[in-house]
Amino acid sequence: MDAAAVNETVEKVDHGLEELGIEGVGDDLREILNFKEYFAQQIPSIVGFGIKVILAIVVFFVGRKLIQWCIRFLKRSMEKTKVDEGVIQFACSAGKVVLYTMLIFNIAVSLGVTESSVAALLGTAGVAIGLALQGGLANLAGGVLLLVFKPFTVGDYIIQNQQNGCEGTVARIEMCYTTLLSVDNKKIVVPNGTLSNSTIINVTAKETRKLEIKVEISYEANIQKAKDILYKILLDDPETKGDESEMVVFVDQLADSAVILGLRVWVPTESYWPVKWRLNQKIKEEFEAQGIVIPYNQMDIYVHQKD
Known part of the structure; x- marks a missing residue:
């Protein structure tokens, strides 16, 4: 219905209502008919836009599946070449960001947004995000440094000192x-930025670690006998490494109330704590069996009486 037809219809209706004593309805009726006409004209555009939105949603889910497949393919390919696990994880994480950004960019363009507008928006957003998230960029740079210099890898036990x-x-x-x-x-x-700027102790970087244990004996005890007992314990343990020359037993200190003996021996890194706990228990048991006293802090009080 064109504008002339609308006006003619409104005039007829308005004239009929006036004869019935009802006035002022013509203008409202004209607005309703004009809106109906406008809406009818926009239906093709609305339907077209709705189809685009539906297609964009479908493209997003399909694209997400493709991205997941690409990331899995990338991971498998890098695993076959025996790339470090940390590099694989970093590459997959970066790949997700890049691919999802490209997917969203293409969806925006398909909805009618021009490439220049999207590029300008991304550039502006990148600057704003960069200024707001300087710490995040430091973390990203820190992650790259960790992968390049490899102070540790996935599976290592580290201490941030x-x-x-x-x-x-x-x-x-x-x-x-x-x-x-x-x-x-x-x-x-x-955060990777924190790790890259701090001292990292990599406990499991080597296959073996040197274990050191110190134990106190009384001044009345036979030092050589106590050292022989410690040597024997080290030789009998199945997980101590090296020959006798690498198993060191020594007098560490002549303390106020005890002689402090020490021992050093190489042990497998993965067995460090079990070996240490086992040796501590064995030393206590053997010293008690051989009559070697492990003193404890005590105070002697003497009372002098005056005549």
């Missing part, structure tokens, strides 16, 4: 964060 430091087994190395698992299975997420 600084104030309020943490320690645990490296579970994941991602773009901005590294995930550690503590001995009691707590998940610790550390």
Whole structure:
């Protein structure tokens, strides 16, 4: 219905209502008919836009599946070439960001947004986000440094040696964060920027570690006998490494109330704590069996009476 037809219809209706004593309805009726006409004209555009939205949603879900497939393919390919696990995790994390950004860009263009507008928007957003998230960029740079210089890899046990430091087994190395698992299975997420700027102790970097234990004996005890007992304990343990020349037993200190003996021996890194606990128990048991006294702090009080 064109404008002339609308006006003619409104005039007829208005004239009929006036004869019935009802006035002022013509203008309202004209607005309703004009809106109906406008809406009818816009139906094709609305339907077209709705189809575009539906297609965009379908493209997003299909694209997400393709991205997941690409990331899995990338991961398998890098695993076949025996690339470090941390590099694989970092590459997969970065790949997701890049691919999802490209997917969203293409969806926006398909909805009618021009490439220049999207590029300008991304550029502006990038500057704003960069200024607001300077720490995040530092974490990203820190992640790159960790992968390049490799102070640790996935599976290593590390100690962040600084104030309020943490320690645990490296579970994941991602773009901005590294995930550690503590001995009691707590998940610790550390920013890569913090790790790259702090002292890191990699406990499991080598296959063996040197174990040192110190024990006190009384001044009345036979020092040589106590040393022989410690030597024998080291030789009998199945997980101590090296020959007798690498198993050192020594007098560490002549303390106020005890002679402090020490021992040093190489042990497998993965068995460090079990060996230490086992040797401590064995030393206590053998010293008691051989009559070697392990003193404890005590105070002697003498009371002098005056005549």
